[in-house]
Amino acid sequence: MDQMTPLAADTSLIDALREIVGERGLLLGEDVALRSCDPFRPVPPEGGIIVRPASTEEVSAVMAFCHERGQPVVTHGGRTGVAGGAFTARDQIVISMERMNRIEEIDEFNQCLVAQAGVPIEVLHNAASDANMLYPIDLGSKGSATLGGTISTNAGGNRVLRWGMTRANLLGIEVVLADGTVVSAMNRLTKNNTGYDMKHIFAGTEGTLGIVTRAVVRLVPKPASQQVAVVAVPSYDAVLEMLKSARKLPALSAFEVMWQDYYDLMANSNTGRRPLETGSPFYILMESMGYNEEQDEQQFMAFLENSFEQGLIVDAVTSQSLAQVQEMWRLREGGEVFAAQMWPIVSSDISVDVRKTDEYVGKVRAKLSAAYPGLKMVTFGHLGDGNIHIGIHVGPDTVEEELNVEHILYDTLRDYDSALTAEHGVGQVKKKFLPDHVEPGVLTVMRHLRDALDPDRLLNRDVLL
Ligand SMILES: Cc1cc2nc3c(=O)[nH]c(=O)nc-3n(C[C@H](O)[C@H](O)[C@H](O)COP(=O)(O)OP(=O)(O)OC[C@H]3O[C@@H](n4cnc5c(N)ncnc54)[C@H](O)[C@@H]3O)c2cc1C
Incomplete structure (x- = not known):
């Protein structure tokens, strides 16, 4: 042809x-x-x-x-x-995978769900909830993101510090290889060390080793309580102190941080997402989900009061209803708002040792503002997991300048204990930076695996490496 x-x-x-x-x-x-x-x-x-x-x-x-x-x-x-x-x-x-959208079974005794790969995450949530259980992977794109896509990217999201990433919630997997071979490892047992673990071989490989067709995921009992607070914090040291002590809260389920640039942009965007006044250097969205409503609420409120007394918090608002819980999450998940206001945009999803994250952000901001006087930059993310997102707009030439901006972002990262991508994956966008961020031996194993399972590179040829 x-x-x-x-x-x-x-x-x-x-x-x-x-x-x-x-x-x-x-x-x-x-x-x-x-x-x-x-x-x-x-x-x-x-x-x-x-x-x-x-x-x-x-x-x-x-x-x-x-x-x-x-x-x-x-x-x-x-x-x-x-x-x-x-x-x-x-x-x-x-x-x-859009027609493979069937939930096949909810196994209440083994606390797991069996589904085809094309089921959207929100549909899994609703089905689990109807059975009084929770599928813990939660992300802003849950309405469309699918089970297979989240497995292939090992998606993270908002509750990783409590329940881990997709990989940690996966029990079994079914995959079709490049030559059409079906690999069925639909395990639902908690413990199974019978040879190589198929789910770990295929999860997070971005569709390069096989097509995920079905999976078994772990469910947890549906929490009986949910508290959310947005708090204003005076310094990054205070953020770290808060994180250290919040980890002792048994029901802590999210610790999301918004730098002032992100919060101010959202608060001034006329979307009604302004639970607190602007002007603080940091804002934290904290969430607790537990099984004893009275005790969870009491522990959550005591934590906030204690943090106030120590001067770690300067202002706070707590949710009083489900509608307010959703409003607060919409503030943190407002990707579409800042994308609309800053388009075109260069975005990133890096991990940095949490002690150094703000130092890294400061370095990137300094380098970018020296190069681009029209810089707009927003920083926010899953700081409880050491993972932040930075959105960057450098003016009308943002698309032309993308490579230079990415070099500033990713070259600066090499001074730290860090990861090029925390949860979104390498895809085609970050492929060129991969060799600078993983050891040569790691690249060799990745290539051997790919050559063994897909020697002709039929699957997602241009992705990853
Ligand atoms: C508003 C918004 C918020 C987001 N928030 C988060 C977040 O908090 N955490 C996070 O981790 N990600 C987040 N993402 C990124 C995205 O939602 C995830 O990467 C998600 O896992 C992609 O799932 P999908 O079904 O849309 O996959 P797609 O986008 O369709 O595909 C993603 C990759 O997986 C491959 N793939 C898809 N399905 C399969 C399959 N069945 N078998 C093999 N390979 C497959 C594709 O080829 C592609 O390489 C967000 C995205 C948006 C737009």
Whole structure:
């Protein structure tokens, strides 16, 4: 086939795919063009073909066919990933998991849930809640982000300091390999050391080793209480002191920090997200979720009062209703607000030793403002896990300057105990920085694994390394 000819014009390819997944399983033309591989801007899949298998067997048959033909694919979940992992080039077809959206079982005795990979996280939450349980992975994109996408990126989110990242909540996995082989390790046992652990081999590998088709995830009993507070804090030392003592709260479930630049932008954005006055250097959103309402509330309030007495907090507001809980979280999760106000934007999701995070942020800000007088920068994130997000706009040339801005962000990171990406993954966006942030031996193992499982690089070819 002529390299410049879109795949969508290849009728033999389309007929063969239709044969496997049926008419409903195939999207072409405008249905493809109107989709985006990015949550914030239009980036259509360039190959022009979306295949939507409805079962593991269909995924397997599609991959067996693609393997025979040497046809590269990109897997799509909810397309909320922000590392460019779902970007699809002209020679690649999309395998979308959107029709594999069934919750198969909630096992109350083993406290787990079995589902297909295309189920959105919010749907899992609702199903778990109906059974009086909680699926602890919670993130701003939960309405669209899928089980398979969150497994493939090992998503983190808001409650990692209590329940860990996706990997920690995964019990079993089913994956289709590049040649169509089905690997079924749908374990629901807590303890199983029978050889290599399949869920850990595939989780966090960004779709490069296999397509996740089903999984078993761990549930916890649904908490009976939820308290949220937003507090204003006078210094980073006070933030660290708060974090140290908050860790002793048995029901602590989130410790999110907003630097003043982020809080002020949100508070001045006319979205009503202004629980406290602006002007403090730091704001913390703290949450406690427990199983004894009276005791949890008493411990949470005592912690806040104690922090006030020590001068660690200068102002605070606590939630009095579920609506206020949601309002406070909307303040912290306001990605769409700052993205709209600062677009175009360079964003990052780094980890730094929590003792040094503000020093790192200060260095980055100093370097960027020296280079770009029009700098707008916001910093916020899951500081309880040492993970922050920095959003940067340097003026109308932000897109042209992206590489330079990224160098400032990531080269500065190398002075610290740090990670290039804490939760979003490497994708296509951070690939060029990977060799500077992991040891050569680690890269070698990654390449060996990929070569062993997908020697022809059919799966997410342009992702990771
Ligand atoms: C507003 C907002 C808030 C967010 N907050 C957080 C947060 O707090 N924490 C966090 O970790 N992330 C966050 N994210 C990023 C994103 O939601 C996560 O990366 C999520 O895990 C992506 O899931 P998805 O289903 O949308 O995957 P997609 O975006 O569709 O895909 C992401 C990657 O996984 C691969 N993939 C998808 N499905 C499969 C599958 N079944 N098998 C194999 N590979 C697959 C894709 O090829 C791609 O490389 C946020 C994003 C937005 C837009």
